[in-house]
Amino acid sequence: GEDVEQSLFLSVREGDSSVINCTYTDSSSTYLYWYKQEPGAGLQLLTYIFSNMDMKQDQRLTVLLNKKDKHLSLRIADTQTGDSAIYFCAHDSGGYQKVTFGTGTKLQVIP
Amino acid sequence: DGGITQSPKYLFRKEGQNVTLSCEQNLNHDAMYWYRQDPGQGLRLIYYSQIVNDFQKGDIAEGYSVSREKKESFPLTVTSAQKNPTAFYLCASSPDPNQPQHFGDGTRLSIL
Numbered sequence: 001g002e003d004v005e006q007s008l009f010l011s012v013r014e015g016d017s018s019v020i021n022c023t024y025t026d027s028s029s030t031y032l033y034w035y036k037q038e039p040g041a042g043l044q045l046l047t048y049i050f051s052n053m054d055m056k057q058d059q060r061l062t063v064l065l066n067k068k069d070k071h072l073s074l075r076i077a078d079t080q081t082g083d084s085a086i087y088f089c090a091h092d093s094g095g096y097q098k099v100t101f102g103t104g105t106k107l108q109v110i111p
Numbered sequence: 112d113g114g115i116t117q118s119p120k121y122l123f124r125k126e127g128q129n130v131t132l133s134c135e136q137n138l139n140h141d142a143m144y145w146y147r148q149d150p151g152q153g154l155r156l157i158y159y160s161q162i163v164n165d166f167q168k169g170d171i172a173e174g175y176s177v178s179r180e181k182k183e184s185f186p187l188t189v190t191s192a193q194k195n196p197t198a199f200y201l202c203a204s205s206p207d208p209n210q211p212q213h214f215g216d217g218t219r220l221s222i223l
Binding site for chain 2: 008030033044045048088090092099102
């Protein structure tokens with residue numbers, strides 16, 4: 001079945017870069033997403049990438065996609081304390097836009 | 112401002128009781144979704160609707176029901192048949208099923 005895996009926890013110092021990784025098994029995805037969830041809140045769409053792209057950059061965020069290895073990463077440059085949250089990787093599986101989410105990576109930014 | 116509004120933010124259910132969670136969007140989106148989030152797990156799809164008066168079961172529909180009588184509203188009822196309802200419930204919408212989903216702020220449901 002479909003599976004999206006992420007490490008549970010990442011700790012970085014303020015000002016450093018953060019890299020959050022994700023692996024998935026479904027090769028039929030059209031879009032791959034990164035969402036951010038702050039405590040007690042819903043998910044905020046951060047960025048997404050088409051499956052035929054290798055990289056997408058949006059200000060401090062860089063998404064890298066290795067379709068051969070089914071590996072997606074999110075790099076946050078100059079990480080700030082406001083970036084502390086849970087980050088979810090997700091992908092669609094075509095058709096009715098069924099989206100499969102990873103378990104989330106909790107990013108802790110140390111001042 | 113346009114967005115997705117979920118209410119209430121916190122909800123308590125007694126044993127044997129049905130409760131309804133509200134989800135309203137003013138984004139003019141056709142597709143709407145309900146997810147359940149448990150600690151340490153990803154989101155699991157309960158129900159989704161691609162258009163008014165139509166909805167489909169997701170991966171964990173048992174013990175839940177929905178309606179889609181209006182484009183902007185997609186309420187979720189947690190019935191007494193759902194034996195483990197304590198969770199964080201998230202509603203989402205998208206312009207159509209092939210566009211990214213946008214989420215509300217969630218409703219936390221607990222058992223009294």
